[in-house]
Amino acid sequence: MGNVTSLDWHAKPEEIEQADFINDDFYMYKNTLINPLNHPFKANKTICCICLKGEIRGRIDLMPYCVKAPAISITLPGQILEYESNTSDFEAVFVLMSEQFNDSLHLPDRFSTFLSVRNNPVISLGPGQLEAIQTYCTMIQRVIRVKDNPNRMEIVKHLTIAFFYGLGYYFHKSSEVEKITKSEMLVRDFLKQVQLFHKKERRIDFYADKLQLSSKYLSQVIKNYSGKSAADWIDEYVVLEAKALLKSTNMTIQQISDELNFPSQSFFGKFFKRISGVSPKTYRDR
Template structure:
């Protein structure tokens, strides 16, 4: 497992100008035994865009937030912005991938996409198993999307958005079947909004009352709903997110403990160390040393 010492310590990649659309909002690629040679993918990195793809066959092992995945044939994979990913080696791949940015989701015709479980990803999933029927449906839609992607015209953008809505809605149904298996009540929606706000603000806001203000509810009501919906206290969700980010940085970067602590909104590095040990039973230094020994 390679470690990067770049500044910033973990590079953030943006969606490049698409040669077909002339846009930085959406891109699509097909792979027929293609080998990805981009060396930057072989070091830990983040993307500021969504990346989704159907792997028909091939692909090399990759890591998402310290979890290794062996690619499975006939499987759909999805990455969210800001996750730390790294490939172990470039291997031939057959399949189709597409990427889009937060700005793409903000377009009027795409606003409904933002509410779908596949996009919100409350369970922090990464792969969807597909049945034979699912594969036929997904491949047919991907063919339609790719054909529209290559077609210029007045209705191009709307057709592209319409096909994407059908595909991502279909995949969201699979997502809920495989990950959530819950009804979408008002309380469930509050949990999802709470998790989304934590993802946006965990570097600065560490108190439940801060998020209650953002969501326009009382701290007591928010705590009650979050506990009932997730079986975890509201403050635990905040702490879990801080620990996840701390683990990412301890494993993938060479930042000092003081730099990591300040970056996560702790005013004192020693307090951060006590917090991390309380949550994980090991100190940040012990965690960094142990995980690097394990994965080297």
């Protein structure tokens, strides 16, 4: 995998030089250059970043992350990514899989594996682990490049099933040994609930009930741990979603307002400007 290309988050597979892909379901390529978006975007594919050199930083669903070589990160469909920075020596292999492709794998423990990934999206790799993942990438590349093979997709699926079985073990193991405080776990659980219900629920007592806590206790722990109130986190996630929709879709501002369950476009506009400092239209146009 010696080919190098620039990472363009909006590019289609066929538009990325030297990308190996099958339809819009699976593609893989290596890069050392980042052409990042300067705004949040919602992943519509599973994105595996296998960091070979250097490091990259950003946020996944508002939580900060750092992928430092050798390591792998996995972002799931529906999660919102924000790029912050990468070192000049950053080098990685990116593997992207559509939801349709993931569903076709029929992994029996898919839920538990993806739950481990959501809880801990980045794991460091030992030499043996990195070598195994690189072998998977090399085998996938060879299969995809034999374009007249009618069984390409089936072979890629079977190789990826093996990949996820091995990866699931590493993520489960990493989750077991990771030492997280009770407060950090509560913040993670709170943000998971916000991701699920932010379009309809912005009341702190709703999330406290979900977590079987009092509103006062939840607010206190969130504030003490993060320096921000629970209400601020909820508002920030709603605006994050709005920004992703404004920049990544052709939905009208009214449609986005409706999608996020605001009573009117005017109310949405005032809310968005209060949090981000600019109107939805200004943010979309700049």
